Amino acid sequence: MENKPELDRKQIWQDIIAFIETRFGKRPDLDALLFIIGMRELGNLNESNFKKDDKVSLMHIATCKILSYSDHYELIGTDDDGWPHWKLKNPLPDMALLEQETYIREHIIEYFINEQIL
Secondary structure (H helix, E strand, O other), rough: OOOEEEHHHHHHHHHHHHHHHHHOOOOHHHHHHHHHHHHHHHHHOOHHHHHHHHHHHHHHHHHHHHHHHHEEEEEEEEEEOOEEEEOOOOOOOOOOOOHHHHHHHHHHHHHHOOOOOO
C-alpha cells in the first residue's frame, strides 16, 4: 500500500464518509462501507435484492477484495450466479480490535483510490 502522509489519509477517509453519506443518505460505519463495497464488487447496487445471509456474504467479498491489496486473499473465480470466490493466501497478523479497524480502514481507503471512486 502507498505511504501517504497521515493527514492526507485522514482527509481521504473523511471524503469517503461524505461521499457515501451523500449517495445513501446516512453516515456509514465500517460494516456499511464493507457492504457497499461488496455490492459494488458483485455488480449489484440495489440493496433491496439481498437477504440477511447475502449481506454477510457481501461483507466477506468486500473484506477479501480490500485485503487482496496486501496479498492476504486471491480471487479464484466466480460461481454460476456471478458471486466472486476468494482463497486465503496469507493470514492476517494477530491484532487488537482497534488495530484491526485501522487496518481495514486503510484498505478501504486504498480501495477507493485504486478503483478511482473519489
